[in-house]
Amino acid sequence: MKKIFLQAVCCLLSIGGFAQAPVYRQSFDDKAAYHTGKGIQGAALDLGADAAARKPLYFPYVLKDHNGSYSVQCWLKASPSQSRYTALAAYAPKGTAYTGWQLGVQENGAWFWEMRGEKNMYSYQPTPQRQTVRDTKWHQLTYCFDAEKSEASLYYDGLQVAVYFIEGIPAMQQADTLFAGGREQGDRGEWNTFYGAMDEITLYKEVLSPAYIAKSYAAFFPMKPAAQLAPGKALKVMNFNIWHGGNETGKDAGPMRVAEVIRNSGADIVSMQETYGSGEKIADALGYYFYLRGSNLSIMSRFPIENTLPGSRSFFNGGALIRLNAKQKVAFITNWLSYPFDYWDMQEKKQPLNVDTLIAKMEISNAGQLRRTLETIKEVTAAADEIPVIFCGDFNSGSHLDWTEATKQFNNGYVVKFPQSLIMQEAGYKDSFREIHPDPLKERGITWTPEFPNAFKDRIDYIYYKGKNLKALQSEVLNRHPVRWPSDHAAVVTTFSVR
Structure with missing residues (x-):
């Protein structure tokens, strides 16, 4: 059912003139390798308190050595907590630091985005009053990197909330692993695992348009129309x-x-x-x-x-x-x-x-x-x-x-x-x-x-x-x-x- 629904959504987006296609999609249908729960549609990766096994999942990062624009999209639902967690990341170790990007949840419940180069670091840390992911609801996060303009566009629930100029960040992707749920820590590898659920991770070798992202969210939940200056208003x-x-x-x-x-x-x-x-x-x-x-x-x-x-x-x-x-x-x-x-x-x-x-x-x-x-x-x-x-x-x-x-x-x-x-x-x-x-x-x-x-x-x-x-x-x-x-x-x- 989940695959049929997603195919229908993709078809709808293509018909609407938004034929942007992912180069990688990770769904989480029921498998013995990890615990699942109810997702945005079908099953989702459950890393919450009901999951007996909570190790992060590692996937091949298909954007490794890609030297150009790209986009990342996923759905998150963080469990009640006061801790900060990385939910999705692709980065390569550089001594005691790393280069790459990550998405996650702050201590206050709002999401965050972070990007590191060898010399520069950029982060977006919005507020829970407007951009929480810790309210028992599913939320869509999208990050687009425009290599030509050296910009990151950030979206929360289909809405472009921020654009960052990120000079000094190379377009070339160096990471070889996509981390879902963070990285293993502790004797059982679960110490700092993302606390919550994840679903539908997609990667693109292009910058997604705002219209495409809005439609991908609106396929599941209604969106408020963008503010407009009324004709004749100052x-x-x-x-x-x-x-x-x-x-x-x-x-x-x-x-x-x-x-x-x-x-x-x-x-x-x-x-x-x-x-x-x-x-x-x-x-x-x-x-x-x-x-x-x-x-x-x-x-x-x-x-x-x-x-x-x-x-x-x-x-x-x-x-x-x-x-x-x-x-x-x-x-x-x-x-x-x-x-x-x-x-x-x-x-x-x-x-x-x-x-x-x-x-x-x-x-x-x-x-x-x-x-x-x-x-x-x-x-x-x-x-x-x-x-x-x-x-x-x-x-x-x-x-x-x-x-x-x-x-x-x-x-x-x-x-x-x-x-x-x-x-x-x-x-x-x-x-x-x-x-x-x-x-x-x-x-x-x-x-x-x-x-x-x-x-x-x-x-x-x-x-x-x-x-x-x-x-x-x-x-x-x-x-x-x-x-x-x-x-x-x-x-x-x-x-x-x-x-």
Whole structure:
């Protein structure tokens, strides 16, 4: 019965135009070699308390020496526990460490994914509030590795919950064994065996499409439709440097305050800097899609991330194509620029500032990086009238629109034509905040810094945009939280109409 049902599902998917076929499938029909229980359809591998024999199972890893993209899918149901277990893995020992990937369950009941290369390690550890596998229900986990883009796409119950840029991970598979239930440990080999049930392990030599994965889950359980921007409704976006992952006001309290700021603002898409390990928690608290470009930058979106965009260095730039609805999408880009020296501290201490030196050094650092980024995304910018572009970031720089003759009183008498804002203007981008608030004497838009009252004040965080189908309606700076603001930067929020 199980095989007939799966064949019917595969046929349905193929008829629907999703003819992606596994190169390996491991089902768990009743066999004396291991204990089985009721599976997603038919029998499943039972490694729970009722199984007398609980040794992990080892299978040949058919992706060994495969040098390209691949996908892994399985069904899990973890038993009640407070322990962390590996459920499915393929890795090769490297001294005291390993290279490869693993899927499993965290102590808190949520699942996890981990990938290790010889030098780099990446992990996704979502929250049990949104992504538990320890609730007595079956859950489908899918991991796709895109060799060309160096990306991992992660799915929970048919929904793409995260995309990670994983530079430094080789495409070549070195493991020769697929471990189901972990690896043998202890005298009986069962010490650290996954505690729960597993079913339907499938491997593919390609990246599965989101539609295929959604249909493979919906063959067993209903899925909620993806969020869409209703026609005529405004789009609200935010840029927020959250200051060391939001952890400076507490590793739990801080990220939750960040999530509250975003939720209360109504922001649909967020450009985030200094994500630093808090992205999963914040995105899960919001129920948002999550793209981690690197340790620093991330994008969170109420609407599906259809694809990622070309970017320059991952610490400084990344972007994604956001599907707003069936007819509309937007190219959304997040950025962080370094600074050559701390001119804010000099201003605070009333030290003399050589404007020519500042501009010359910024041309090398901030502006140089910005030019490289704009060169990388020039095709995205050129197509802005078809797909509008929103370009956000912490620029670590003032704006030539703010440091004028009229505002010298705020800037210790200096007028500075900062190159970064001029570069964006020359590239055809509009500064959304200054477009809505053109007079810097009336609305300064200060984002640096709400944390240090005596520090020199400046506007260094921006939301730029380009494209005939996008228009800024409102823009504001947020720096208040009912308990305590979690960052040393204010957040910028702009509301757009989208045609």
